[in-house]
Amino acid sequence: MNSIELKSRAKINLSIDVLGKRQDGYHLVEMIMQTIDLSDVLRIKESDTEDIVIKSNSGDIPLDDNNIVYKAITLLREKFNINKGIEVFIEKNIPVAAGMAGGSSNAAAVLVGLNKVWDLGLSEKELQEIGLALGADVPFCISGGAALAQGIGEELTYIKGLSEDVIILICKPNLFVSTKDVYGGLDLNNIDNRPDNRYLIECLKNKDIKAVAENMVNVLEGVTSNMHSEISEIEKMMIDNNALGAMMSGSGPTVFGLFNNKEDALNAKKELMKKYEQVYLVNSSERGIEVNG
Numbered sequence: 001m002n003s004i005e006l007k008s009r010a011k012i013n014l015s016i017d018v019l020g021k022r023q024d025g026y027h028l029v030e031m032i033m034q035t036i037d038l039s040d041v042l043r044i045k046e047s048d049t050e051d052i053v054i055k056s057n058s059g060d061i062p063l064d065d066n067n068i069v070y071k072a073i074t075l076l077r078e079k080f081n082i083n084k085g086i087e088v089f090i091e092k093n094i095p096v097a098a099g100m101a102g103g104s105s106n107a108a109a110v111l112v113g114l115n116k117v118w119d120l121g122l123s124e125k126e127l128q129e130i131g132l133a134l135g136a137d138v139p140f141c142i143s144g145g146a147a148l149a150q151g152i153g154e155e156l157t158y159i160k161g162l163s164e165d166v167i168i169l170i171c172k173p174n175l176f177v178s179t180k181d182v183y184g185g186l187d188l189n190n191i192d193n194r195p196d197n198r199y200l201i202e203c204l205k206n207k208d209i210k211a212v213a214e215n216m217v218n219v220l221e222g223v224t225s226n227m228h229s230e231i232s233e234i235e236k237m238m239i240d241n242n243a244l245g246a247m248m249s250g251s252g253p254t255v256f257g258l259f260n261n262k263e264d265a266l267n268a269k270k271e272l273m274k275k276y277e278q279v280y281l282v283n284s285s286e287r288g289i290e291v292n293g
């Protein structure tokens with residue numbers, strides 16, 4: 001029976017601007033996405049029933065048809081008229097509902113994995129077009145790397161990302177925020193500080209990490225940090241420990257800091273771990289999904 005194991009990596013946003021709103025409620029964005037080497041592992045295998053079975057080591061995600069992995073399998077089965085059963089084990093390491101696209105990345109891994117298991121012969125671009133129906137971040141998660149994302153997040157221009165030696169400290173406070181509510185809470189007529197994405201792309205190209213860190217802006221941050229004071233507290237702890245810059249990722253509540261000194265990053269991690277459980281030191285990565293073995 002056919003099976004495959006894949007790494008499904010998280011992302012952070014180095015900037016988020018929101019330019020407008022579509023008729024269907026989705027927002028038009030302009031943001032810089034960066035894959036990081038924090039990953040879930042998905043073990044996908046064909047089964048001899050017609051069922052879709054999801055298992056996980058995590059108690060934080062649904063295991064029924066609400067799981068985005070279930071939705072991704074269903075979408076492909078319907079599109080290609082396949083009725084084969086699939087079992088997926090999701091080894092969850094990426095914090096859930098964090099602003100790090102854990103779910104979107106899992107969906108991306110399923111599309112990449114089943115394209116191979118079922119020998120569908122789809123190109124990366126075709127997989128991205130299919131993936132958009134599952135979520136705005138799914139097309140980026142399929143390729144990963146670093147990109148300027150426009151439209152609702154699906155129009156991707158690949159750019160030079162953070163070098164792999166930049167130290168990224170991630171801290172996910174134990175709070176729940178809904179992406180829909182955060183976008184809904186944004187007053188489009190009242191955004192006073194927007195990122196200069198062209199400048200950030202130039203700084204990334206020149207490997208000027210200090211300038212990147214000092215110019216990161218996420219227009220969604222005000223919405224989430226108004227609801228939860230922890231966001232700015234974590235940022236302050238990172239800055240007090242010599243982070244070059246710190247910001248909320250996505251719709252939050254994860255905060256990340258950029259460091260060029262390992263000792264500073266380790267000290268900041270130690271400090272944060274006194275109060276928070278989900279704290280990770282990571283680097284950037286050039287691929288969103290990777291087949292193991």
Ligand SMILES: C[C@@](CO)(OP(=O)(O)O)[C@H](O)COP(=O)(O)OP(=O)(O)OC[C@H]1O[C@@H](n2ccc(N)nc2=O)[C@H](O)[C@@H]1O
Pocket residue numbers: 013016025026027028029098099100101104134135136137138151152153179180181183249250251252
């Ligand atoms: C904010 C971002 C930044 O990368 O990331 P996360 O916080 O989710 O990681 C994304 O734009 C999130 O993308 P994603 O999480 O894939 O969104 P979806 O599942 O498609 O949509 C969830 C809900 O968010 C809102 N939404 C999402 C994307 C977008 N461009 N405009 C929106 O208004 C919609 O209300 C939608 O119903």
Ligand SMILES: Nc1ncnc2c1ncn2[C@@H]1O[C@H](COP(=O)(O)OP(=O)(O)O)[C@@H](O)[C@H]1O
Pocket residue numbers: 060061062066067068069090095096097098099100101102103104106179250251252
């Ligand atoms: N495979 C999955 N991994 C993570 N979350 C999932 C998954 N399937 C469904 N969800 C649900 O999707 C919501 C958003 O989760 P996630 O994708 O981790 O958020 P974010 O994109 O903000 O990091 C959560 O409420 C979670 O229960």
